[in-house]
Amino acid sequence: MQSSARVTMYSPSAFVFVLISCGICVITVTAQTPTPAPADTPCALKSNTTCDECLQNVTCLWCITTKKCIEYPVKSILPSNSVCPLNDARWGLCWLNFQILIITVSVLAGIIIIAVLVCCFCCCKCEKIGLFNRRKREDMQMERQTRLRKDRQKTRRSEMQMRHDEIRHKYGLSKDNPYARMDDH
Template sequence: MMDSRVSAAFLLLVFGLATVLTQSSPGKACEANNGTSCEICLKNVSCLWCIPTKSCVTYPVRTILPPHALCPLNDARWGLCWMNFQTLIITLAVIGGILIIALLVCLFCCCKCENFGSKRFEAKMARNADKTKTKQEERRAEMKQRHDEIRNKYGLKGPNPYSKFA
């Protein structure tokens, strides 16, 4: 069991090193595809295809967007040959904006619903407390009435002689 894991890890390491060592530098690989087609150029992820000059150039990673002098955004292709770079950027920005707005709406709704639920819970607890208090007052009134009836029955209607000790 352990030997198979070690051998699998070793094979992955060997294949990874072989891949890294056999690749040429990305700049040379991109420039070697000048004058070919967009599909051939964009097989390498680090390449950018420029339509008017039919050139395959290394994507300038130091700048986020390729400079206009290298290739206009409308004519640049990266990743997909059928979509220009400008459309790709606009699409990604719109999708990102929609995701951020959706996240904010969800957070707002969750917070509002949570507050609404706690207010509802507090109102329910207040109603229950009022019901309990009302029942307790009714029971006290009934007990007082019963005690008064017993006092009347046995002639203990006057003031309580023990009240001055209390």
């Protein structure tokens, strides 16, 4: 007897994806501090101050070694080494190293891509297995129908043979010995 209860199993990649997503959400929620963003103050005026004062403006980049607050070089996605080494650059948060930020984001992106590929592979694999099981069921059903058809045909043949034997007996054509000639009677 089969139970109608269904057990759902999750793959390890789905668990890792959910775990990483939760971690990213927690980091972004805790990292967001409400700070006023005065856009009017140029970044160069905040040089030789503190990292927190510099990064109040979203367009500013703080360099720890030179203690300079500069405009973020938007045209070259990453700040060049001549402007500020990545290890010393801070943008958005003073405690977050720019180099570690780039590495972390690229690793997370790689994990997400791998998780998506694994999920796609598993879904395709499950679909192929389902297709195989469907074909197997269809083959079994065809075999069962063929067997039933043969049984009905055998039954009809035996019924027809019985009727023919009755007719032969009725008209005295029945043979006691199946090997006897019909002329002897």
